[in-house]
Amino acid sequence: MKFQCIKGTKDILPDDIHHWHYVERTVRDIFERFGYREIRTPIFEETALFQRGIGETTDIVGKEMYSFQPDPDAESLTLRPEMTASVIRAYLQHNLATRAPLTKVYYIAELFRKERPQAGRQRQFWQFGCECIGSAEPESDAEVIALMMTIYRELGVRQTVLRLNSLGNADTRRVYREVLREYLRPHYERLDAVSKERFEKNPLRILDSKNPELQELIAHAPRIADYLDEQSQAHFQAVQSFLTAFGIDFTLDHRLVRGLDYYSRTAFELQSSDLGAQDALGGGGRYDALASVLGSEKPVPAVGFASGVERLLIAMQKQHLLEPAQAPTPTVMIVAQSESARDWTIHAAQLFRKEGIATEVDLLRRSLKAQLREANRLNAKYVVIAGENELQSGQFQLKNLRTGEQQALLLTEILQKIKVEK
Numbered sequence: 001m002k003f004q005c006i007k008g009t010k011d012i013l014p015d016d017i018h019h020w021h022y023v024e025r026t027v028r029d030i031f032e033r034f035g036y037r038e039i040r041t042p043i044f045e046e047t048a049l050f051q052r053g054i055g056e057t058t059d060i061v062g063k064e065m066y067s068f069q070p071d072p073d074a075e076s077l078t079l080r081p082e083m084t085a086s087v088i089r090a091y092l093q094h095n096l097a098t099r100a101p102l103t104k105v106y107y108i109a110e111l112f113r114k115e116r117p118q119a120g121r122q123r124q125f126w127q128f129g130c131e132c133i134g135s136a137e138p139e140s141d142a143e144v145i146a147l148m149m150t151i152y153r154e155l156g157v158r159q160t161v162l163r164l165n166s167l168g169n170a171d172t173r174r175v176y177r178e179v180l181r182e183y184l185r186p187h188y189e190r191l192d193a194v195s196k197e198r199f200e201k202n203p204l205r206i207l208d209s210k211n212p213e214l215q216e217l218i219a220h221a222p223r224i225a226d227y228l229d230e231q232s233q234a235h236f237q238a239v240q241s242f243l244t245a246f247g248i249d250f251t252l253d254h255r256l257v258r259g260l261d262y263y264s265r266t267a268f269e270l271q272s273s274d275l276g277a278q279d280a281l282g283g284g285g286r287y288d289a290l291a292s293v294l295g296s297e298k299p300v301p302a303v304g305f306a307s308g309v310e311r312l313l314i315a316m317q318k319q320h321l322l323e324p325a326q327a328p329t330p331t332v333m334i335v336a337q338s339e340s341a342r343d344w345t346i347h348a349a350q351l352f353r354k355e356g357i358a359t360e361v362d363l364l365r366r367s368l369k370a371q372l373r374e375a376n377r378l379n380a381k382y383v384v385i386a387g388e389n390e391l392q393s394g395q396f397q398l399k400n401l402r403t404g405e406q407q408a409l410l411l412t413e414i415l416q417k418i419k420v421e422k
């Protein structure tokens, strides 16, 4: 075969689309129950938006972005690798702050990251997520986490672990970065190549390393929790109290730093033991400085999360939570008994559909027998049979394929009968 979809991308075929629809329906329903409204932003943005928003030292900006220059003197553009920077850009551009004291938006969006493809990691993938913009209060962090957990609970996903950490404010991280470097410096030669690179650029990310040889070293590293300022500490305590009151289990994890630079204070991630190496179902946190980084004169506190749809579906599949495909069944198949009736069947199908009835008609000019076989294959409830005599008399055979019952009726009577039953 000549063409195949690109490595790291996937076709979602009609037999699988109902899983996606089910997840999307559930997610939308829950977001709206929590008072969120949908936002859609363009698939590409100025490259600088992500460079500044996500941070130059992150893997995403450093090596995973699909950037392109549409023409030689145009600015560089990038296929969005995440939604938070785009949402804040839209929030600032359209002055959404003037419309409501709090902006709560959700999205279901496709994203692009040039990562090495593996199970649960694609180059084009989908996320659902939300951003709660305008509140610095810990109850908004807790509510966002509760919202994320509600989605997994209502979908029936089990065996998850919610990891929670606080990254403090910018000063906390500046001080902690140095403390961590000092701790790691004597062990520098033991670090792997990736960690050596991170040592300079972003030492916090070393805590994220899955290299088994570094686990001991990381386990004994100084903890960011010991460097939190008083307000961040109080904030973190309050988030934990809310979660406990909501009945949400969590594990404090001082190693959780997340792969995007905009976070401050709360950071969280939901892991699943059903996912293998790429075990994060979703994650998020507070990002109070992002709007200022993107040019806002006023500070805009915000918190949000995003979850991978493909990873969710992998976990649901492993936990037998996905229903088998069900092809849509037509109510009626209009069948031509003779060649002369074909045109009539095509017109009649349009009429039935206009009346709101799911209708099939033969587009392959098949024999009567083959058309009836097709009606059975499609599991149609009725067939309407039209031949020369029927066209003359205006009365058509309506056969109920479930009961075998058959009667001759005028077209108007057939429509009436089916509509009443619907």
Ligand code: HAM
Residues within 6 Å of the ligand: 081, 082, 083, 084, 113, 115, 120, 121, 122, 123, 124, 125, 126, 127, 129, 130, 131, 259, 260, 280, 281, 282, 283, 284, 285, 286, 287, 303, 304, 305, 306, 307, 308, 309, 310, 311
């Ligand atoms: P993130 O941790 O980069 O956060 O991505 C969130 C989720 O998207 C991951 O936990 C994972 O389920 C899924 N994901 C990420 N990369 C891939 C990939 N290559 N293939 C498949 N799934 C993937 C963010 O994107 C932040 N914008 C979340 C956020 C919202 N923080 C605040 N508000």
